[in-house]
Amino acid sequence: MTGLTHLDAEGSARMVDVSAKPQTARVAVAEGRITLSAEALDAIRAGSVKKGDVLAVARVAGIMAAKKTADLIPLCHPLPIAAVSLDLALEEGAIRAVAEVSTSYSTGIEMEAMTAVSVALLTIYDMAKALDRGMTIGGVRLLAKSGGRSGDWRAPADDRP
Numbered sequence: 001m002t003g004l005t006h007l008d009a010e011g012s013a014r015m016v017d018v019s020a021k022p023q024t025a026r027v028a029v030a031e032g033r034i035t036l037s038a039e040a041l042d043a044i045r046a047g048s049v050k051k052g053d054v055l056a057v058a059r060v061a062g063i064m065a066a067k068k069t070a071d072l073i074p075l076c077h078p079l080p081i082a083a084v085s086l087d088l089a090l091e092e093g094a095i096r097a098v099a100e101v102s103t104s105y106s107t108g109i110e111m112e113a114m115t116a117v118s119v120a121l122l123t124i125y126d127m128a129k130a131l132d133r134g135m136t137i138g139g140v141r142l143l144a145k146s147g148g149r150s151g152d153w154r155a156p157a158d159d160r161p
Helices: 038-046 054-067 110-128
Strands: 024-035 081-091 094-105 136-146
Touching (some): 038 081, 054 110, 110 136
Antiparallel strands (some): 024 136
16 A cells, blocks of 8 residues: 555554654645525624634634544644634625645644634534525535655645636
């Protein structure tokens, strides 16, 4: 089983040894969206959701989730996160979450950015589900990453919203 770093020679899961890799500055940006009814979106915009300020709570939840990624994804390394930002934009029929996470370490930070987005969107669902149980979360993906041995990467321009 060559090429899969999280599997050993017998195909068993393992945590990759990054101790020999240099620590470099790394940044990852991820996004995702939750589609929801006009009623739910209007309530969030107006700040009238009974559970409180949905966007503020979702932002904090996403930031906290980035810091807990290694507790959620079994083979992720616990990373010293330098910064997390999480932006939530109200769109037509949706809320778009974009997270940027950075570190100086020996392994990438992409999972932390995608975890931040995912948990922020799940928090929106939890807080607004009384208004719309049909909300849909999707499109969680990496937009860009920089640093490390593999260098910089960006989602193709024709694949970006």
